[in-house]
């Protein structure tokens with residue numbers, strides 16, 4: 001059976017191509033279904049599992065007890081028949097039956113505790129792996145997220161971890177138990193009757209051949225299922241977060257059609273994988289049946305001729321079943337192992353994405369700064385083919401507000417992403433009070449460089465919690481004081497539950513002006529020396545606009561500020577206006593100086609900053 005049996009429609013190919021681009025690391029590993037299994041991917045989990053080695057050892061001991069008792073059972077039954085039933089020794093029969101009962105109770109106990117302890121350890125290890133993965137994802141640089149769909153990350157964080165759970169919490173030990181049982185049973189069978197045992201073992205090579213071919217097909221097919229669910233999740237995530245645009249452009253029908261296509265493919269790959277995985281068990285059963293028939297026929301003839309005791313034949317037949325039990329289990333576990341191997345590989349892939357922006361070994365805490373910022377000959381690109389900044393030099397003195405203006409794509413957002421070290425520069429240096437930002441710890445840098453994004457990001461929780469987000473130890477009074485300074489206090493008090501009003505999904509229940517003021521209060525409470533602000537361009541009513549402008553003025557007061565300015569009032573009030581074009585500063589100075597110069601700024605001004613997203617109208621309308 002070939003996995004090519006799962007067909008991709010033309011529409012599917014188009015959709016998959018849309019979600020799979022060269023730099024999208026997770027997408028390309030999702031799509032690569034033929035790659036060789038990387039055994040080293042399992043190595044990454046060893047430290048997590050090793051932490052629970054005592055539980056694992058206890059499980060192995062319990063498993064050995066269980067398996068030993070399980071193997072002894074048929075032997076004792078054979079003994080019971082030959083030595084006690086056939087010799088009509090009723091007292092011995094009573095003793096033996098009692099012993100068998102005790103052994104079976106002990107066997108079930110051992111099995112229960114073995115399953116319990118292994119599942120416990122497996123779940124603990126998995127909990128650690130998920131936390132580790134989450135921490136790793138938080139440390140990854142923005143360039144990883146630029147190239148990765150969140151849905152694909154979620155898929156690995158959730159469904160792949162689920163798959164791994166089954167193997168860690170029970171699968172591995174069951175496999176070991178099956179192997180031990182198999183070896184024990186083979187030994188016992190050989191000891192009981194070499195000829196019958198060898199006859200039974202003739203089927204083993206057939207098993208190997210079946211397992212070999214099955215493994216080849218199943219792994220490809222399991223990879224297909226993981227990649228399909230990853231694509232479904234990526235699409236779901238994108239469509240749900242973009243639901244407003246989808247509904248406003250009436251794309252629901254078309255998107256449902258596209259989603260159906262992906263979902264259908266996901267169904268097909270899963271059904272195909274099920275077809276392949278269901279194949280292995282019946283195949284083992286057929287081979288087991290052939291072996292049983294062989295033993296019963298030849299053993300039966302020997303017993304009829306009197307060269308084999310009946311008890312031994314009964315015990316032997318019981319052993320054949322027990323012999324195939326671990327093989328059956330192994331094939332099922334092998335199935336599980338194949339799936340888990342694919343999941344482990346995908347988790348390993350995420351864990352091995354390097355953290356690009358790391359603190360230097362000798363990084364030091366940035367001391368309390370005054371706020372002098374210098375860009376010295378800064379060179380930067382996101383991809384080598386497209387240079388963004390080609391030697392940018394800029395100095396902003398402590399306490400100054402610099403408004404950065406320029407046409408779209410000029411590099412305004414890039415400059416501020418570099419100052420917070422979301423990306424590392426490729427050449428030159430960025431200095432704060434003379435400290436190169438690459439020499440200090442990121443945590444100490446970001447404590448003193450605050451960012452207020454254009455679209456305030458509010459988290460689920462109360463307004464109070466949202467304001468406190470950047471300084472958890474702030475008291476209620478400090479939260480309210482910050483809100484008062486930026487002019488948010490009155491607005492908040494007028495809300496349903498004041499500061500305790502719950503913010504729903506990213507603050508959708510608040511107006512844009514309210515969201516902006518809350519994010520100003522949050523920034524003010526965190527009290528960074530340097531503030532980066534991407535000025536909002538949304539249209540808000542004149543009254544709120546006035547409050548926002550006043551809040552902004554108070555927020556910027558006494559700090560060094562970089563503002564991607566969109567409102568003329570902000571640009572005019574700035575101490576320094578930096579005009580950027582194609583990643584280079586073409587002019588800088590105050591509003592009046594630049595107008596006098598009659599250059600790039602003057603023409604942007606004359607055009608009403610139309611191409612920069614700024615407007616001469618107050619409040620700004622874009």
Ligand SMILES: Nc1ncnc2c1ncn2[C@@H]1O[C@H](COP(=O)(O)OP(=O)(O)OP(=O)(O)O)[C@@H](O)[C@H]1O
Nearest residue numbers: 146382383388407408409410411412413414415612
């Ligand atoms: N994450 C990214 N990955 C790759 N290229 C990027 C990325 N962000 C920006 N760019 C590119 O870098 C250049 C500068 O972009 P930047 O966002 O800094 O411009 P901008 O002046 O802020 O534009 P706008 O006013 O439209 O926000 C553009 O050519 C853009 O395509």
